[in-house]
Amino acid sequence: MSASPGTERDRKRVVEPGVTARSVTAHVSDLVLERRTPLWWWVGFGLSFGLFGLFLVAVGWLFIRGVGIWGIDWPIAWGFAIANYVWWVGMASGGTLISALFFLTRSDWRSATSRIAETMTVFCVACAGIMPVIHLGRWWYFYWLFPYPNTMALWPQFRSPLHWDFVAILVYVAGSLLFWYVGLLPDLATLRDRARRRWQRVLYGLLALGWQGSSQHWCQFRMLYGLFAALMAPLVCSIHSIVGLDFAGGLTPGWHETQFPPYFVFGAALSGFAVVLMLVIPLRRALELTGVITLRHIDVLARLMLTASLLLSYCYLIEVFMPFYRGEQREITVVTSLLTGYYAPWYWAKIVLNGVLPQILWVRVLRLNRPLLFLVALGVVVGMWIERYVIVVGSLHRNHSESSWFVFVPTVWDWATLAGSVGLFLTGFFLALRFIPMVSMFELRELLHKKKAEGGR
C-alpha cells in the first residue's frame, strides 16, 4: 500500500487501489486479534503508565494537603486545574466534530479517521471530567452539585455557570461514550466472529451484545446513528459555549466577553483537529493503515486545522480590539498587560502557535509533509493550553481591584498534574489501540462498495 502524492485524482483518493473489503476487515481485526503486541506499544504504554503514576501521586498529595500545594493564590484563585480542564474538553471536541458533523455532511474521508478521533474524545473527556473535581477545595463534597434529595433540604445553585458546566460535562461524557460504543457494535461483532481464541470470542461476544447485522439491526442502527450525530454536533458546540460562559459569566475584565462562546468553540475545534492529526500521522504508519488513511485524509485534516486557526485568530483580534473600541479602561488595562506585561511571553506564544504557525498550511507541499504537519499540530496543542492558561491567569492578575494585583507562579505539583493527566490520556488510548479496532471496518466496507459502484458507472 504505497502513498505518494501523484495526480489530482490520486490526491482525492480516500482509499488506495488494491484495498478490498476483505483485506480491510482482515487487517484491522488482525491488529487486535492476531498480531503480536509490537515493541513500540510496550514502550509507549510503559511511558504513559509512568506519567499516569505521576498523576496519582500528584492527586494523592493534593487530597492529603489541599489545593494549597498549587501555585494558586489571592487574587488568582484559578490556575492549572481549570486551564487543563478547558484544554482537555477542547481537544475532545475533535472526535465528536469529525464523526458527528462530517457524518451529517456525508464526507467520504470521515470513515477511516472517525474511530481514532472518537476514541481520542472518550479519553480526553475522561481527563477533562477529573479536573473540575480535584480543583475543588473540598473535592469530597463534589456530589453536592447533584440535585439529590438530602436531609439539608438544599439544592445546587442552578444559576451558576459552573453548574451549567457541571451538567454539560456530565452529558458530554455520556454522549461521547454512547456515540462511540454504538458506532463500535458492528465491528465488535466482526471481531467476535473472526476471533479464534476463546476469551476473545467471549469478550467481544459480550461487547457486541449479540449484533447480527440483520436488515432490521442495520435499519435501526442507521436511524439511531443519524439521530445521535444530529444531536452530538450541536451538543459539542453547546459544551464549549458553556465552557466559554464559565468565564464570560463572571465580570472579571478580560472574561466578561460576549464573544467567548464561539471563541471557545473555535478554539476547541482547532485543538481537536490538531490532536487528531497528531494521532493519525504516526498511527497510519504504525498500524499500516496508509491504504485507508491516505494523504487525502491528512490534507483534509490540515485544511480543517487551518480553517479553525483562521476563525480563532479572528477572535484574538476581536479580543484585543473590543476593549479599545468600548473604551473600557479596566479591559484596556488587561489587554495591554497581556500584550506587554508579565504574561506577554505566554500571550505571544499562543498567538504564534495558534495563529501564525498554522498559516504555512496554505502551501500544499508543506501540508502533505507529515513530520512538519505533526510539529505544527503539536504546536497548536501546546498553544491551545497556553491560550487557556493566559485566559484564566492573565485576566485575574489584572482584576478590578488594583491593590490585590499579583502574579501566579506554578508549583511542581501544578506541572505534575498537567503531565500526569497526559499520562492518563495516553494510558487509556494505548489500551484502546490494543483492544479496539482503530478503523471502522463496516463503514469502510460500505465505502469501498460505494466507490466500486461509482467506479463501475
Place this chain on the structure above:
Amino acid sequence: MTVRRGTGHSLRGRLAAFDSPDAMLESLRRLRQAGFSRLEVYSPYAVEGVDELLGRKARALPLIVVAAGVLGAVGGFFLQYWGMVVSYPLNIGGRPLNSWPAFATSTFELAALTILLAGFLAFCKFCRLPRLYDPIFDAAGFEQASQDRFLIWIAEREGREDGELLQRLLPNGEGVRIDEVPA
C-alpha cells in the same frame, strides 16, 4: 405481509449466502416476487435497497427520541424551577427567583441527556439487544455475515416443499451457497 421480527426466529429455514451484495439483492427481489414473505438479510454493512424490499422502516425511533427530548427539557426546567423558586427560594445576588435565562442551558443539556439514553434504550429494544444467543449464530458460515458475505434467510413455509423452487430462484454456484437452518 412481511416479517416484522428480524431475528430470533425458531423456524426452520434456508440460508443463502452471496459474495456480492448485488447478487443478493437480485435474488431477494426474485424471492419477494415468488411470494416469499418471511425473509431476513444479514450483511456486513447496510445494503441499499434491502429495507425497501423487506419493507423495513425505523419509524418509532425518531418519535421516541423527540418525545424524550421534550420530556427532558420540560423536566429539566421544572427541576430547576422547583429547586430555585418553590422548594428553597433564596435571594441570590438580587437575581429573580425564576431566572429562566440562566436555566436555559442546563435545560438543553438535560434534554440532550434524555435523548441519548432514550435513543439507546429504544434501539436495544427494537433490535432485541442484548441477545447473546440466537439460533442463527449456529448456522454454518453465519460468521461470514459480519465480514464479507451477504445472507438471505428464507423461512420454511408450512406444508410446502420449496426446495427446487429455491434451486431455480437462487442459482447455485457463482458465490451462492444454500444451507438448511435447523430450528
Place this chain on the structure above:
Amino acid sequence: MTGPEELGWRIQGGLAGQSGRALWRSLDELSREPAVLEILRAEFPGMPDLADARVGRRRLLELMGASFALAGLSGCGPGEEVDKAIPYVTMPSGLVPGVARHFATAVTRGGYADGVLAIHQMGRPVQLEGNPDHPASLGALDPIIQASILDLYDPDRSRTVLHAGRASSTNGMVKALVDRLPALAARGGDGLRLLTGTVTSPTLARQIAALKQHFPAMQWHRWEADGRDTVRAGSVLAFGRPVDTVLHLDHAKMILTVESDFLDSAPGHLRYARDFARRRRAAEDGRPEEMSRLYAVESSPTLAGARADHRFAVRPDEVEAVVRALAAELGAGPAEWRQGAPGWLGAIARDLSANRGAALVHAGPAQPPAVHALVHAINDALGAPGQTVSHIEPVEADPVDHAQSIKGLVADMAAGRVDTLLILGANPVFTAPADLDFAAALGKVPLSVHLGTAPDETAVLCTWHVPEAHELERWGDARAFDGTVTIQQPQVQPLWGGWSPQELLAVLDGETRPDGYSIVRQSWMERLQGKGDAAELWADTLRMGVVPDSAAAPVSVSLLPGLADRLPPAATQPNGTLTALFRPDPWLRDGRYANLGWLQELPRPFTTLTWDNALLIAPATAQRLDLKNEDVVEVHTASGRLRAPVWLLPGHAPDCVTLPFGFGRRIVGRVGRDVGFDAFQLRTSGNLWQQPGVELRKTGESHRLAATQHHQMIDSPDVVRHATLDEFHQNPGFAKRKEPQQSLYPDYDYPRNAWGMAINLNACIGCNACTAACQGENNIAVVGKEEVLRNRQMHWIRIDTWYEGGAAAPEQTLFQPMTCMHCENAPCEVVCPVAATMHDADGLNVMVYNRCVGTRFCSNNCPYKVRRFNYFNYSGDDNRLSMSWNPDVSVRARGVMEKCTYCIQRIRNARIAADRENRPIRDGEVKTACQQACPAEAIVFGDLNDPDSAVSRRKASPLDYGVLTELNTRPRTTYEARLRNPNPELQEV
C-alpha cells in the same frame, strides 16, 4: 466533634472540679485531669498519653486545633459515638453559660495604660475591647493591646521558675532572695538594684518607695528601649523640670508635627486620633472653618505625615534646623536661626501664628531633646498651653533618664558593685544599647532574678527566672497618658502560675507568700477611706475600670530664659553620607511582642510588610546606591555591622535609612524565631535614635519580603476619591459618579433591617486596628510568611495604601479600608454552584462555610477581591491555644472560602435579644469589631432603613460614594471621600 463553646464548657467543668472557681488553670494541669483526659481520648482516638506534660500539651493543642479545623466538615452522622456533656460541680456565681460577660481592666504599652473590657465566654476572656469610660481608649483599641489576649494564651510562655536555666521551684527562688535580705539590710541595701521598664503603677511606686526606706542605698534603674527620654529631657531643657504634655487636638486648628507619633504610638494616641479625626470630619458636617490643617516635617514616615495636608520629607539633621528656624520666625529664638530655612517655612509660620491659641506643634520621641525644648518654646509663643496643650505632672513614677540609668547600672555591674539584681518585666540583654554589653556585665552579678512572661534572652542569663503573670492574670494598677489610674483585675487564674511584679517586690519585704490582691488593694483602700463605703467604692472602681478623678494634676511651668544658649549643638550630616534612623517596629515595638502571630502578620503601615523588618530607604537614595527591593545590604556603622534586606519607601527622607528594631529575637517562642534582623546590634547609648555616617554595602544576595500589597501608586484614582476643601466648596458632589440606575432585575426590598456600613476616609488614619480587631473577633487564622509570600493572607479587612504624586515625594498618602461590600447584586453569589453564599432578609451577603465546596469562583468574581480562601488547614496548623478562639464564630476548615460578614454573630445576638423583647434593634446596638476598635470613628455600621441612624446620616453626606458601582453591584458599604485642607500660600509654590 466538639466546638469551641463546648470545649470551654468542658474545660470549665473539669477545672471547676479542681479549683471550684470560675477561673481555670493551665492546660497542663487540665491535661493531667483524668476526666478531661478521657474526654480528649474520646474525641481524639489514638491520642498519646498526656501524663507527660511537655509532649502531652503540644499534642493536646494540635489535637484541639485539629478538632476545630474539622469543625466545618462534621455533619450529623449516625449517632453511634456518644460525646459527653459535663456540667459544673458548682456553678460560679453570676455566670450564665453561653452569655458573654464584660470585665473592665487595663493593659499597658510601654508602661502607659489603655483601658479595656475583657469579653468573657464560658468564663474565659476571648477578646478585648476598649473601655469607653477610659480617657486613653474611649472604646477603641490598637492592634498591640488587642493582641495581648493572644499573648495571654501564648503556649510558649514560661511556665516554671528557672534556676541557672534549669527548672526549679518557687520556694527555692524565694529562699534565695530572703536569705540575702539580712546581709543587704546590714549594708543598707548597697548592691541591691532594681531594673524595670517605664513604671506608672502607683502600687509599684509605693512599694519601691517603701523599700527605699529599708534599703536607702538601693538603686532603681529604668530601661525602656522605645522610651521617651528625649521628651523628658526636652521639658527639662525648656522648663527646668520634667513634665508630660497632653495634646488637645479637639481645640487644634493648625498642627505642625515633627516626626510625631501622636497617631501611631504616643501615650494617648487613641484619644488623639479620635479628637484629630473629629476636626478632620468637620467640613462634611457643614463646619468647614473648623477643619484642622496639618503640617508634617519628618524623616521617617509616620501616620501623622500620611494624614498631613503638607508633608515635608527632610533629612534628619535638617529637621532641627527647620524647627529652630520656625522658632525664630515665631520670635521664640534668635534671628540667625532663620538662615537657610526652606522656602515653605514662612507660610507655615504665618499660618500658625495666625491661629494663636488654636495651633500646636508636636515632636516625636525620636527627635533630640533640643527639638522638644524648641517645640515647647514655639507652643509657648503660639499661646498653646492651656488651649491646645497642657502640661501635667509626669505620669511615669519618679522619672529618670533611662539611657543614663542603664548606663550606670551596667557600669556598676561590670565593676562588681551589684550583688542582687531584680529585673521586672524588662529584657535588657536584647534591648539595651549594644555598646554597653549588658549580657557580659550581667555575668558579674551573683544573684540576678528576672521576672518575665516568656523565657527570653535575659531570662536564660539570670541566675533566676520567674514566670510573670500576664496583665490579664494578675492584680495591678497603671496610669494612662493623662495620669488616670486603672486597677487591673485578673481575668483568669494564671494559666501557668506566675508572679506579678508587686508580688515579687513584696518578697524583698520579707513576705514569702505575697498576695497581689491585698498589695494592690492596700494602695487604694487608704485613698478611698472617708469617701463613703470603701468596699463599695472599690467595687465600683473595678467595674468602671478607672479610678475617679485620678488624672494627673496640671502644672504651670514657664520657659527658662536663655534657651538658645542651653541647647546642645545640632547634629550635622556631611553631604553624601547616610544616617541610620532607629525606630521601633510599629507592632513588635522593642521586640516584646515578637511571638504574637497576629502582630507578625499584621501589615505594617506604608510598607504592608509582614513577618520581616527591612531597611527602609527613599527610592531616590536607593537609585543612587543602585539598590532595589529585597536586596540584602550590609550596614556598617562605627559600632558594628548587620545584614538587612532593603525596602523602598516612598516619602522617606533622602540620605537616610530607617532600621526598625524589635525583630531578630534570639530566644523567643516558635512564632518569633528567626524573623527579621536585630537593629539593636547597631544602637548605641550615644546614638539611640540616629547614627550618622553609616555605609551600605551590597552583598548581591536577596531576601524575599512578604508584603501584602504590590501596587501602590494610584492608577485608578476613582477607587479612592479625594479633593481639597476649595474643590469641595466649588463642587460638593465631586465624589459622585453617574451610576447605572435601571436593572434587568426586580428590586428586592429589605423591610426589617438593611444593614450597611460607611467608612470615612477623612477619619481613617491607616492604623490597622480594624484589621487586628477583625482577626480576633472572627477567628481568622495566621498563615505564616510562606503563605503571605504566595499572597494567601486571610485578613477580612485590609488597608489599601495609595500614593499620589510620584514615589519620590508623594503629595499625599491615602488609606482605604477594604472589606466585603455586601453588594445587593452580589456577583459572588450568582456564580456559586452550591448556594454557599447568598443574601438574607436584611440584605447581608452571607457565607455558609459548611456548604462551601471551594470552587473559588466567588473570589474570582468579586471585583473588590475581599474573599479569602483556606488553601491549607490554616486554623488547624495555628498553634494558638484552642480556647482562645471566639466560640460565637465557626472556625473555618481547609478548602473553604471566607469573608467579612459584618460580624453576623453580633447582629444575630442583637437580633435575638431584641426579638425576645419584641422591639426593633436600636441604632448602635450592633457594633462591628472593626468599628468598635477604630480610634478615629472612621467606620460606622447600622440600619439603612432608619433615616436617623448614624450610618444613614453618614451616607447622606455629599462625600459619600460607592466603589466600582459602575458594575451595578450596589455595595452596602460606601466611603466618604477624603478632603485635604492645604494652605493656599503653599499650593502656588
Place this chain on the structure above:
Amino acid sequence: MPGVFSPIANILTKLVLYTLLAGLITLAGGAWFFPNTTYATRVGVAQPQPVPFSHEHHVGGLGLDCRYCHTSVEVSANAGLPPTHTCMTCHSQIWTNAELLAPVRQSLATGTPIRWNRVNTLPDYVFFNHSIHVAKGVGCTTCHGPVDSMPLTWKGASLRMSWCLDCHRDPAPNLRPKEAVFDTGWKRTATTPSGEQLMASYHIHPGTLSDCSVCHR
C-alpha cells in the same frame, strides 16, 4: 462454526440486567430512607447514663419545672446542665445514701463533675439558641419529646436541618401560649389561640426564618 454462547446466555443476561436494575433501585431507596432510620437519628433511643436520672420521675412525677435544672434556657443559647450542687439541694436530704446516687455524692466530694452522655448534639457550625425559641412560644417538648415520660432521656427529634426548616417555614402549628412553654403535658384546646394568632402576637415573620444566617455564621 457454532455461536459463542448457549441459549442459557440470554436468560443470564436478562437476570444480570434485572439484578443490576434492582440493586440500583434498592441503593437509591436505601440512601433515601437511611437518614430517617432510628439508627441514623437516634430518635427515641434511650441513652445510658452514669446516673440513671429519670425525667419521668422528676418532671412527670414530682413536677419539677424544667428551669429548675436548666437554668439559663430563657436567657442564653445554652439551656444549661445542672451542676452537681443542684442535685444535692434535694439529695442531701432525701435518698441520702441511695446506691444509685453514689456517683453524685462522689462528684460533690471529689469535685469531679458527673460526665453525662450527650443526648442532643448539633454540629459546631449550627448556632442554636434556646432563649429565643422559648421566648417565642416553642415548648420544650416540641423538640425534646415527651420528656415527662422518659425514664432515661432520649432524643425527641432528628434535629436535622430539614426538620428545623419544617418549623422555621411554618411555625404556626408548633407555637403555644407563653405560659404553656414549660408545660410538658400541654395540649392544644378549643380555647387556645390559633397558631396564626400566636405568630402575630410573637411578631414571628417566617419569611426571614429560613435565612441561612439564622443558624450558620
